[in-house]
Amino acid sequence: MLDQITGEHFRQLLGTSKALYLSDGSQIPVTIVSVVDKPNARMSATGRMPFGVELSSPAQTSFIDGPCAIELPELGLIEGIVVSRTPELGRDAGHVYFDITVN
Template identity: 45%
Template sequence: MLQQVSSEHFQSLMKQHCPLHLPDGSRLPTRIEAIELRPQARLPENPRIPFNVMLRSLEPTDFIDGLCSLELPQLGRIDAVFVSREPPQGRDPALGYFNIVFN
């Protein structure tokens, strides 16, 4: 299923709420902040252009990283998506800033 996910699936969700289903079963409200295409990382045999999705939590969280699930309108629930936390770097340190890499 992850191979079917493309950056276009996230375009309609830009700046909208997209809850993450965390490994412990809880839901973390997040907002999609940016989508970054990574064409230089594309393998010749793979037609999909790799991309990153940047998320911001809408409430404080201790979640660091792990395999999560999320809902995409065109594909439904996507499981086993690895989400990693990034440092706040001048942003609100109480919130979580996350990155998802789709290669």
């Protein structure tokens, strides 16, 4: 199922809140902040366009990184998406930030 995900699935959700399901069974509410195509990471002209997704959450959490699940339009619940925490770097200190990279 991971091979069917495109940046467009996340673009449809820009600015909306979703639940990020962690492997321990807990959830973190996240907002889809941005989706950026990564054409220089593309393996072939016919392959999927790699992309990155930035997420933010007002929920303070100890989660750093690992496989998660998220509900996507047309695809349903997608499991095994690797999510990594990123530093706030001048952004709202009341939020935590995460990144998803899909090649």
